[in-house]
Structure formats: C-alpha cells, structure tokens
Amino acid sequence: MTMKIFNSYTNALETFVPRHPGVVSMYVCGPTVYNYIHIGNARPVVFFDTVRRYFAAKGNRVRFVSNFTDVDDKIIAKAKEQGKDEASVSQFFIDAFLRDVAALGSSVDYVQPRVTRYMDKIIDYIADLVKEDYAYVVDGDVYFRVSKFAEYGRLSNRKLDDLIAGARVEVNEKKESPLDFTLWKKTAEGIRWDSPFSVGRPGWHTECVAMIDDIFGEEIDIHGGGMDLMFPHHENEIAQACAHDHHRVARYWMHNGRLDIGGEKMSKSLGNDIKVKDLAGDLRGYRMYLLATHYRAPLSFSLENLESYQKEWAKDEKSVQTLFRTLDRNRTLQPHAVLSDPEIASTLTQFDEAMENDFNTPNALTAWNVLLKIINNLLRRPSEPSVMNQALEAARYMLGVLGLEPVLKPLDGEERALFTAWDDARKAKDFAAADRFRAELVRRDLI
C-alpha cells in the first residue's frame, strides 16, 4: 500500500515518502496560551495525533513537535488584568491545554518548545535575515521584506497584486510594503527582551521556523495546522525559511478544515464559543465525532451530534470490553494473536486503505464498524477463542490508531466469582438471586 497525502503546497494528492526511511518528522502549530482551548482547537489536536499514531503503528519513529506561543499581546493583557506575570498566566494555560489534550485521547508525549525558552535562537534567526537583506530595521522594529521573495503567496494560492489591493489602509508607515510582516517589535511594556534591534519582543511568525531549524536542522516531512493559518502565518514561515534555511519548511503541508457551530462561526461576540473543558461526558466521544468527518472538510458542531457520538463510543467500548472479559473469564486470552481469519484480516485491510488515502478517518471508522459487527456476532454465541483473540487484536490496532482506546482491565477474583455466581443462579433458575448478582455486575460496570 502507498500513503497518499493531500499537499496544500502543491494542491494535489501526493505519495508520501519520508525523507529518512522509517522516520517521520512532524511539526504542528500549537496554541497561544492565554485561555482555555475551544472545541475548534481540538480538531488539529485530535487529527494530527491520529496521523502520528498511524505512522507509529506502521513501524515509523515519529518525531512530533508542537510549540507553545507564550509571548503574545493577549497573554500580556491577561497578565495585567489578573495582576500576574506573563509566565504564570501561560504556565496555567499550558497545564490546562495538556489536560484537555489528554482527555481527548491525544498523546502529550511530544517535544514542546516555548517561545520564551527560544528567544536567543529567534533573535539570531531574525538577525540573520537582516544580514541577508531579507529583513530591515526601522526604529527598533524589524520587518520581513516580502518583495524579495518571489514565491510569496504560493502556498495560499494568492497573487501579490490581489493581496496589496485587498490590504487595509496601512497605519504602519514604517513598512516598505503593507505585505511586509513584523519579525521584531520594539516595546516598553510587558514581557520583553534585549536584542541587537531594540528592547522588545518577536512577532509570532518566526518562532516556528526557528524551532524547526533548531530541532530538526533540515526540511521536515509534515507541517500541520488549521487552514486559517495558511495565510499569512504559514506563508510567512515559508518566506523566512526559504531565505534563511533554503527550503520550504516542510515537504508536505497539511491543513485541517474549520469547525463551526450550527453553520455559524464560533466566536465570543456571538456568545457561542465552547471550551473543551466545558464539554460534558467522555471526550473520546468528541474525538470520534471529530474523526467522523474528513479532516479537510468543514465540520459543523452540535450538542445533539456530540451526544450521538458519545453514545456510539460508549457502545463500541462496551463491546470490546465484553470481548476482553469473555476471553478473560474463560482464561483464553492471548497476548498477541496472529490474524489468519480472512474476514477479520479484510477489515484491517479496509482500515489501512482508508488511512492511506489521505487519512480518510470516516472510512476507517466504517472499517471499524465492520469489525465491531463481527465482534458482536462472536459474542452472541459460543465462538472459537482463537478467532475472538484475533478480533480483539484487530480492535486494539484500529482503536489504537484512532486514539479511541477502550479501558481493558483483567477481572479480579471477586469479580470473577460474581460472574460465576450469576451463571450458577440462572442455571438453578433462582432468578431472584440472579437478578441480585446482575445488579451488582451492572453497578460495577462489568456488563
């Protein structure tokens, strides 16, 4: 099979070949930590984690990096408002972010560079751009000279003339061109650093390329983020990297589509923004909801749909748990089953084909549903332990890739005895006792 990825840079479906065989390098734009993340922020968090899981499941070593933007006007404003320093504000929301990420079933085990800890490298990067004449200093501010980069606009498919025509009346007269973007801003307020240009702080476009250059030291395989970052942020990253590092940051650019609420943009002014931490119920149901739509398509959120997917996820998890417990009760659990059953094997093929087709997670979920039906049928009647173990193995693989991992715990002696007692009571037609044991099993969430 061949991995196909839609490359936003070329606007085409391309065969994915990592630069170094067996190693996939990924960078995903992370959050500006001035608030809790909302449900739209969860989309790239879940999707790119799934990409990572798939590559890892296929035996690759995945080098996954995602930054924290902990220098920003909004953080400074928040710190001022709360009478704290910027570092404690950003640390608070970094912690909150990582809790949300974990609750969504995404791994928090990745490289997490922060702007505040990258200041020297960011300043050096900007200084290099100035030295090479790709950037210029005016009154302590530094701007990137877009006119020097002929390919500007290629990623977002824009023409320079259109951009200039559409540009707002530029209040900043220091810039040579309204398209030039800020690399460094001189400031007397808030968190700031000394630099060869002035005392100030960096613009937010340089951090990602400085981090990528430092951590990977070469063009990476995949750069991901939301479609709304394509312009200007990613365009600006490419411009800087081409000037400084002589490559386009990443060989494959991936952009996820936007999430809205009931067809309306989610925004504070409409009063319809929802924070991840405020969602009720198991967030893995939300993960399933997010993965049920292809990552590039727009997704319209509703609480009704969330509940529907949460219910579905609960049923799915229950089936796998029942399969696991049945094998456990019969002492026929095998740690690693070899997949020889053709029906089960074909669901795996179907699953992989979906994933290899530009991470078509909706179709991967369809393959999962086929396997789920097989599992439920195996559970309806006495079945071969070896086939059941294969089904469990396949389920673990698929759900592991999707980040929807059921909690599977072996039964302890007491639980095992309870199942036996229930069985015995039913066999003896002592239904009053059977109902008591059943109620206890339900109470313990074992059936």
Next chain:
RNA sequence: GGACCUAUAGCCAAGAGGAAAGGCAAGGGACUGCAACUCCCUGACCGUUGGUUCGAAUCCGACUAGGUCCUCCA
C-alpha cells in the same frame, strides 16, 4: 471589492464519470426467565437549473443558501 470552500436520507457522513458505503434516530422481527446488550430486515428524484457525455451525485456554466480568508484566530 478580490480569493476561495461547502450543499448527498430526520441527523451525521463516504463516494469524485459507469448499478448511492457506513453510523445514529425511527419502524418491524429474533434472542432472553424478565430485561439490557446484541443480531436480522426496512430508507435517497445526491441544493436549483442549463450544458458536455453512450452514461453525471461526480466534469463545465449560471443561480440559490450557508461559510471562510484577505485583519488576531487551529
């Protein structure tokens, strides 16, 4: 003003030129000591309208409705 995206059953959603996947909800049936879970069966003039084609949900044009970007935003 410029650049785009989306429109498939009550809801969610695949499919991207050759007989409309899947899930949820709903109805019917089966299993069960009674339940729950589960299983089986039942659903589509693919936004409207012109065109291209032997053949269009899929390609092209127009229209309608929503949305995005050009300005902080995943």
